Amino acid sequence: MRSNSPRQKTPVVTASRPARGRSPEIQRKERERAREQRRKQRAQRNRNTGPIGFSLSRTRVLSGAIVFVLLAVGYVVRLADIQLVQGAELAARAKELRTTEIELTAERGDISDRNGNPVAKSVTRYKIFADQELVQQWKTKDDAGNIVGGPDYAAQILAPVLGLSEQKLQTLLTRPEGQKKYNKYQTLVTEVPPETWEAVKQLKITGVFPETLNKRIYPSGDTAKNIIGVVGKDGGLSGLEYTLEDMLKGKAGSLKYERSLDGYVLPSGSVVEEPNEPGKGIKTTFDMDIQWHAEKALDEQLKKTGGAAGSVIVQDVKTCEILALADRSTTADGNTAFTGRIGAVQDIFEPGSTAKVITMAAALERGEVTPLSEFRVPYQYATDNGQVFKDSHEHPTQKLTLTGILADSSNTGTVQVGEKLPKQVRYDYLYKFGFGQKTGIELGGESRGILHKADDWDGRTKYGVLFGQGMAGNALQATNVFATIANDGKQCKPHLVAGYTEPDGTFVESEKSETTQTVSKKTADQVLKMMESVVVEGSGKAGAISGYRVAGKTGTSQAPDENGKLTRIVSSFIGVAPVDNPEIAVSVVIRDPRSGVWGGEVSAPVFADVMAYSLQRLGVEPTGSKPDLYSTTWK
Structure with missing residues (x-):
């Protein structure tokens, strides 16, 4: 039989409001159990949450792991391709980019008369130029042991050798006031004989360089000049200089070397030289x-x-x-x-x-x-x-x-x-x-x-x-x-x-x-x-x-x-x-x-x-x- 007496409700234990009629000891224990329950609930939630608070399922974790593995494998494959497959090719391309080739001009053949007297010949001349920045940084010791250098001292010792005034050389060797960049190719003199360059070289001035020139001279002056001809930048222009160009010009060579970004030769780099071949000397029938x-x-x-x-x-x-x-x-x-x-x-x-x-x-x-x-x-x-x-x-x-x-x-x-x-x-x-x-x-x-x-x-x-x-x-x-x-x-x-x-x-x-x-x-x-x-x-x-x-x-x-x-x-x-x-x-x-x-x-x-x-x-x-x-x- 169903009792007609009223059903008693189960009391809800809360931390904030203890049930009335309970002893303080019982209430304390109930509060501790409630705190422990909440702690466990928080721990459970933390196990299913990502590092920035997003909830991660098992599927997401697995997907992330797969992506990571694929990226790692791709990196390893690419690294292997670069180092093992393309390594030689890329190294060759890098070398090519830092390699400079200079043409070694062939010496033009001489022309002589029937008696062997030269009527046209090539002589070596030098163009001397300077890198203003290197000259500015140059230091050396004078005879007294003092530290000297720079454009002023360079001008002082170059002047008597080149036959120029110190003032003019100072101007050429010094970066103009207000100009940000140094002139890396400042011409000092042109067409000087080998002995002049040798004298300059003995001064050991860092930043002063030569450029070799082949100059054509005609010892007989204007005699037979219309027949002998003349030479231009690209070869013979008239006379025998023109018609015999292929025999006289020779074959140019080349010099290949590796250089740094600032233009200096790399000491450990390769240097390949293909020597030039001088032109043939022509003996004419002229007297x-x-x-x-x-x-x-x-x-x-x-x-x-x-x-x-x-x-x-x-x-x-x-x-x-x-x-x-x-x-x-x-x-x-x-x-x-x-x-x-x-x-x-x-x-x-x-x-x-x-x-x-x-x-x-x-x-x-x-x-x-x-x-x-x-x-x-x-x-x-x-x-x-x-x-x-x-x-x-x-x-x-x-x-x-x-x-x-x-x-x-x-x-x-x-x-x-x-x-x-x-x-x-x-x-x-x-x-x-x-x-x-x-x-x-x-x-x-x-x-x-x-x-x-x-x-x-x-x-x-x-x-x-x-x-x-x-x-x-x-x-x-x-x-x-x-x-x-x-x-x-x-x-x-x-x-x-x-x-x-x-x-x-x-x-x-x-x-x-x-x-x-x-x-x-x-x-x-x-x-x-x-x-x-x-x-x-x-x-x-x-x-x-x-x-x-x-x-x-x-x-x-x-x-x-x-x-x-x-x-x-x-x-x-x-x-x-x-x-x-x-x-x-x-x-x-x-x-x-x-x-x-x-x-x-x-x-x-x-x-x-x-x-x-x-x-x-x-x-x-x-x-x-x-x-x-x-x-x-x-x-």
Whole structure:
């Protein structure tokens, strides 16, 4: 049965309000139990709470542990990749970043004349510069044992060595007031000789450094300078310095070293040096004494005649070596100078009467004539196609032999001789003797001249070429024609280089060019004897030389001006000597002379001067025989 009596409630024990009717002892114990219960509850809560108060479940703790392990593994893998896999590559890249490479410039080869005298050579010079910061920090002891140094003392001991004032050096070595940074590359002097740098080095000034320079000097001054050429920053600019650049420049080397961030060499770093290779030394065929004399004679004649420009060539007829090549132009003030242009090979002109030698040689070689063949030579002559030609001077009809036609330089007589030659033969002989093609001389810008094909000649040109009109060549081509005649009809290649010297001192001669038998020795001897009459009896008497037999030919032709009109004159004389044993050929070309126009008057005197000097310089004995000339006239 359910009791009807009221249910008693269980008392709640609290720390703040003890149940009434309890003893103090019981109340105390109940409070202690309550405190212990609360302590346990707090401890339980702390076991499920993170370090910053967040509640961490078992899953979160496990996830965190996995992430930590993965990060640790990734770090270890990356470290292993860097050290073991990429280590060598990264080390190489780091070394590359701190490695500096300096080019070791090769010393340029020297150029010498045929006798070994230097005409162009490289010398070592130094540029001396300073690091202002290092000089500021520099300290040393003087003779008395005192501590000295800095810019002022450096300037004091450098001044007498460099030839500069102390005040100027102090300014150069000291950082300007108000400027934050030091000048790390302050130039003190440039182009001083090695002995000056050696003296500076003995002073042991920290912060003063050299920079090596290769300077090109020309011991012969301006003599042959247009042929030798000049050198610029990047190599040869003209003359042989330009055309022989590959042989002269050598091969640059290199120096690689490791340096610190402030630019100093790392003592423990690697140093790799690839030595440079000096250029080859070039030995030319020039005789500088003959060259100097040729230039002097040309200068004097240009001033005397008022010529605009000119050239003189001296060539060995047997080897085709060029012994001298003078080339000058007249400046606005009337003086002469070289211009860097070599007109003797670059400028062309109608050879005029000097080309008559080729017509005579062709006719003789083909058996059409002999040196004594007889011709009636009028002042004016008309060809079958109506072309009219005249001689330079009016005269009655003359009875001249083939030799007489050449000696008097008759245009009308030459045309009559040339009529015996087919048009193609005329072209073939002009080409065989070198016109219309380059000689191959070791100079830049050589012109091949103008020689149109025979089929392209008009009605007048096919006769004009017989006496050097309607075609053009340079002075060297014309000179080689006469050298060929003097060399028994054998033609060779004119050249300026005798050979070269390897860096180890071995001398290598230039390859000898093959000779071509242009005409027979018999024809060459006949033409040479005919040319002797030009000097003895004809238009070239001013080319005679005492003690030597000389053969030559005068030439006068027109040349186009800047507008293409034939208003300019080219006067020339080309000859060989001695006739009984030819050694050298000399050509003289004067452009636009004002005192006269004929080659025998303007150019022949220079020929005689240069030829006489050259023969004596080369030790050629005077002629031991007398001329045995062909008759120039007939009855």
